[in-house]
Amino acid sequence: xxxxxxxVILEITVLGQAFESWQALLLDPWIDLGLIxxxxxxxxxDFYRRFLTSIREAPRLDGLLDGLDDSxxxxxxxxxxxxxxxxxxxxxxxxxxxxxxELPADATLQLIVADDASTDDTLAIAQSVAxxxxxxxxxxxxxxxxxxxWRGKNWACHCAIAKATGEYILFIDAxxxxxxxxxxxxxxxxxxxxxxxxxxxxxxxxxxx
Numbered sequence: 001x002x003x004x005x006x007x008v009i010l011e012i013t014v015l016g017q018a019f020e021s022w023q024a025l026l027l028d029p030w031i032d033l034g035l036i037x038x039x040x041x042x043x044x045x046d047f048y049r050r051f052l053t054s055i056r057e058a059p060r061l062d063g064l065l066d067g068l069d070d071s072x073x074x075x076x077x078x079x080x081x082x083x084x085x086x087x088x089x090x091x092x093x094x095x096x097x098x099x100x101x102e103l104p105a106d107a108t109l110q111l112i113v114a115d116d117a118s119t120d121d122t123l124a125i126a127q128s129v130a131x132x133x134x135x136x137x138x139x140x141x142x143x144x145x146x147x148x149x150w151r152g153k154n155w156a157c158h159c160a161i162a163k164a165t166g167e168y169i170l171f172i173d174a175x176x177x178x179x180x181x182x183x184x185x186x187x188x189x190x191x192x193x194x195x196x197x198x199x200x201x202x203x204x205x206x207x208x209x
Contacts, residue, residue: 075187077108079166083156085116087174088125095129095136097177103184110166113138114156122174137163 130136
């Protein structure tokens with residue numbers, strides 16, 4: 001019996017010493033930092049793997065313009081809306097990129113610039129483009145209703161919708177430069193799955209880096 005009690009006490013002592021050692025390790029700030037970094041790296045690795053998978057499985061617009069030039073008139077009337085607030089450095093390039101898009105000969109394009117009461121030369125620059133291209137319409141949004149909450153570009157988009165005549169309406173930001181076939185491709189991508197709305201992710205060009 002004494003031998004058994006002695007062995008139990010010895011095992012308890014060993015377990016206690018092991019627990020104290022692990023506790024000491026966990027209380028070491030460098031060990032804790034290492035564990036946090038390890039967990040963070042595992043989490044980021046899993047996120048990156050999932051991100052790459054979603055990119056690979058995302059639908060592609062390539063090839064959707066095949067046969068477009070051979071079948072003019074297969075695009076509905078299009079209205080492009082550009083909400084703009086203090087976008088003097090961007091608005092001209094954005095508008096001209098839209099106007100340069102490749103569309104069937106008889107396609108109808110309306111481009112609306114909704115100047116949201118800019119304090120720079122956004123309005124004047126947009127109007128100068130409108131003077132030489134009748135497809136461009138420029139207006140300044142009225143004041144927001146005092147009893148309603150409108151934030152960001154939503155008010156400009158709302159006001160522009162009332163002026164849109166197109167069956168297909170495309171909203172883009174003033175700092176976007178659409179590719180030469182972007183409008184037709186975005187409509188084709190909507191039409192293929194018979195969707196009512198489409199949100200396209202453009203390539204990012206970081207000019208300040």
